[in-house]
Amino acid sequence: TEMYVYEFESWSDNYKEIRENTVVTPRFKESLRPFTVTFLDGNGNIHEVQTVLYGMNASPPRTPKKDAKDEVAYRFVRWDHDLQHITADITIKPIFEEVQRxxxxxxxxxxxxxxxxxxxxxxxxxxxxxxxxxxxxxxxxxxxxxxxxxxxxxxxxxxxxxxxxxxxxxKQYEITFVDGDSTYTLLADHGSTLKLPVGTKESTDQIKYEFLFWTLNDEKITELKNIKQNYTLYAVFDEIYLYYIVRFIDGDNNIMSIEHVFLGEAANAPFETPTKKKTDTKVYVFTGWDKDFSEVYENLDIYALFEEKNRFYDVKFYDAYGSVISKQVVEYGMDAIVPEIPIKASDEVYHYEFVGWTHSHLQVKENLDIHPVFESVLRKYQIIFMDAFNNEFLVLYANYGESITPPKNITKEPKDNTYYVFNRWSEDLSFISKDLIVYPIFDEVDRYYEVTYVYLDLDNQEKSIVEIVEYGQDAKDILKELPIIVLSDEYVYAPIGWSDSLKEIKENKTVYAEYETRLRYFDVRLYNDLELIETIKAQYGSNILPSYEPTKLPTQDHRFEFVGWSEDLTYVTHEMDVYAVYKTYNNVNIVTFMDGDGNIFYELEVKFGEDVYFDGIPSKTPTEAITYKFIGWDHSLKNIKEDTVVYPLFEEVTRKYVVVFVDELGNIISEQFVAYGNSATEPTQIKLPKDTEEFTYTYRWSREFNHIIEDTLVQLIIEANLKRYTYT
Known part of the structure; x- marks a missing residue:
């Protein structure tokens, strides 16, 4: 077809061992028909070729180009054909605009x-x-x-x-230290002051050396200030015996503690954390000591090490669209104040739920750009179907991009002489991207048509009858009502059919009875199983009434009910052997009750003709939006005569979810039942701590609650906001 292609898969039956009349039909795999979409570049050459299935969308190819000419170049604008819903092979050309070359x-x-x-x-x-x-x-x-x-x-x-x-x-300069055992170089910024390290010199088995000071140009020096050139410093040592002095020095060159440590033993660091005074623009974070003191083999001055950090940092909070909603200056190690939770507006594809920030606002230690993080929840749309009177009769829900199968057999009540034929729905339902109200569209046609029957009367003269038939209905077959012309004792001239179909009349039509010469009399033999019970000499077109109704004896497992004869006896046209037809019933039948998901819910054995009493209540798995209330069964449970499958009937009920608001300790503030997709109501009785001289208190909720699609727990979050004062 235009939409599908078919590939043979197998036959419907095993034809290897035929034991009865068998009809074997092929089975085919149905798949969407592929089409070729050819994209050209600006020079008419093939740019890209795609194979796209019927009704699917082509993918935008890479940007095409067109050769420049003289002083003119070309900028690609768009393609000359829509890339959606491909239903045929197509060549698509680019459209360019001229620009300066x-x-x-x-x-x-x-x-x-x-x-x-x-x-x-x-x-x-x-x-x-x-x-x-x-x-x-x-x-x-x-x-x-x-x-x-x-x-x-x-x-x-x-x-x-x-x-x-x-x-x-x-600018930076090299400061070279000629130590007791080595020479090394440090870099110092222009104009800076360099704290001089402790020099070292390897001891002998007998003597150890204590560093005294550094010299510059043979003069003692304790520090380098206002550095504007390269320097070379030399270490000077003193000898020491028996034990060593270990000094722990903080960031401001204050001695925190002094220990006398024997050879090879460990020194004990001060209990207090070393500090260094912060400046107007810098703070200093202790990172450790400048040397190991687990095994002391020399006099040591152990200096606290610090990492210099800016004292203040800019912290910016952004909304969902990249705009700054809060800009704060926060001191190193302090917490930033979280602003009101931002909201990201839903687009046609998703709802967005706030789940956190890209960075922690606690213990700020760097400049931060903090953006909100949202979870994308695929958006659902409502599709309302209207009937011919513009009344709502069906509501369906679909995720963005899904397709909807519309209802069938949509009718509109005929009016006067007009009949309405359903044509299509008013909206495309193959790709849902918004809420829709869908109306049926009908074509108007004439409501009534004349069917003229032309036949022969007993005098072999042509006669006619006219019947008025509504659009699409079948005309009445009056063949058995027509007269049969007797030609002789042996033959009749009988109507056997019509010149045209009487089905689904949609136009005025004249049909002619067709005649043949047939035998006037013949035998009709009636059988009960293989026993001949009656022979009737019948006249062509007569209605045979057998003299009695046959019966068949029951067995242990089955009983039999006469339902008629194997041939139609109301208008006999030929010689026939006619057999009694029985319907076979089990003496014990199985009644199978199904649940709403198509699974077997319960099975009962019931004797022939008895009623079933069953009080089980089946269920049907709810959707996100709908729950189902059982209202009964689709089949009567009275007078059971055969195996029966009974299906449940359900009433659709909009699903409600529990939304619980709790405080910071988990105590319930409010509990609400909210219909799918609706909003919960924010509680109004919120108790906050009293403001102090240092802090004011605000609150927010842990998550949004404006589009409920599941049971939801919403927790109150109370935030302390540092008051800021301006002094003049």
């Missing part, structure tokens, strides 16, 4: 009056940058470094002016 790209360095380079670049081409000159810094402590150009120029689509971007950084 060449553009000027101008590069500037730090001197904005001096053009470093001008380059003419073709549309979507890439410019080649010059080498950026380095300016001299006004501050002797700093120097400039080129880091990048201020805008991209790898796909040029317009004239560009590109500026060099520089970064200023402090």
């Amino acid at each position: 060449y553009y000027n790209v101008i590069f500037y360095g730090y001197d904005l009056d001096l053009i470093l380079k001008t380059e003419r670049v073709e549309y979507l081409g890439s410019a080649t940058p010059p080498v950026a000159p380095i300016p001299k810094h006004a501050n002797e402590a700093y120097e400039y470094v080129f880091i990048k150009w201020d805008k991209p120029f790898d796909e040029v689509t317009s004239d560009l002016v590109v500026y060099a971007v520089y970064e200023s950084r402090i």
Whole structure:
């Protein structure tokens, strides 16, 4: 067909061992018909070819190109055909708009009056940058470094002016330490002060050395201040015997404790955590000691190590769309204040539920851009079907992108001489992307048609009868009512059929009775099983009434009920052997009760003709939106005569979910039953702590509750907000 292709799979029956008349039919696998979608580029060449199944969507290919010509280039705008719902082979062409072919790209360095380079670049081409000159810094402590150009120029689509971007950084100098056993170098920033390390010198078996100080140009030095050049320092040591002095020094060069430690033993660090005074812009975080003291073999000055951190950090909270909703300056290690939970508006595909932030707001230790994190919940849409009178008669739900199978056998009451034929539904239901109200669309046709029957009367004269038939109904077959013309004692001229069909009348029609010469009399033999019980000499077209109704004796497991004869005896047209027909009943029958999901719920054995009494209540698995209430069975349970499968009937009830609001301790504030997809009502009786001089208190909820689709627990979160004061 237009929509499907078929592939042979197997035969319907085993035809290897035939023991009876058998009809073997083929089985086919049905699959959607594939179509070829050919995309051309701007030069008419094949850009991409896709195979797309009937009714599916083609995928947008990579962006096509079109060769430039003279001073004109081309920018791709769109394809000339919709890529959705492919139902035939199709060639799709790109649509371009003309743009300028060449553009000027101008590069500037730090001197904005001096053009470093001008380059003419073709549309979507890439410019080649010059080498950026380095300016001299006004501050002797700093120097400039080129880091990048201020805008991209790898796909040029317009004239560009590109500026060099520089970064200023402090100069650094080498401080070389000539220690007792080694020489090493440290880097120091311009103008900085360097805390000098403790020198070391390897001891002999007898003597150990205690570092005393450093020298610069043969003069004692304790620290380097305002560093503006390279230096070389030399360590000076004193000899010490028997034990060693271990000093623990904090970040402000205060001695925290002094210990005398024997050779090879461990020193004990102070119990208190070392500190270092913070500045207006910096804080210092203790990270450990500058040397190991688990086995002491020399005099040690052990200095606390600190990591320098900025004292204050910018913390920005963003909404779902990248806009800043709260900007705070937070001191190192303190907590930021969480703003009101942001909301992300639903789109046509998803609802969005807030589940947290991208970063913790606790113990801030760096600049933070904190964005909300949302969980995507596939959006459901409501599809309302209206009947011919614009009354709602069916409501279905579908996730975004799903298809809906519409109801069938939609009718509209005929009116006067007009009949209504269902054509289609008013909306496309193959890809649901919004709530829909769907109306049936009908075609109007004439309601009544004339059927003229032409036949022969007993004098062999042509006669006619006219019947009025409603659109689509079958005309009455009056063949058995027509006269039969007797030709002789042996033959008649009898109507045997019509010249045209009497089914589903949709136009005015004249039908002619068709005649043949047939035998006037013949024998009709009646049998009960194989026993001939009566022979009747019948006349063509007569109605045979047998003299009695046959019976058949029951067996242990079955009983038999006469239901008629094997041939129609109301209008006899030929000689026949006619057999009595019986319906076989089990003396004991199985009544099977199904549940709402198509599973067997219960089975009972019932004697022939008895009633069934069963009080079981079956269930049907609810959907997210609907639950089902059992209201009865689809079949009478009286006078059971045969095996019977009984199906339950259910009433659809909109499903409700429990929404429980609790406080921070888990105590219930409010419990509500909310219909699927509706919103819960926020409790109003919220008890907050009294504000203090330091804090104010606000609250929020742990999750949204404006689109309930499951049982939901919502917890109250109380937040302490540090008061901020302005002093003047």
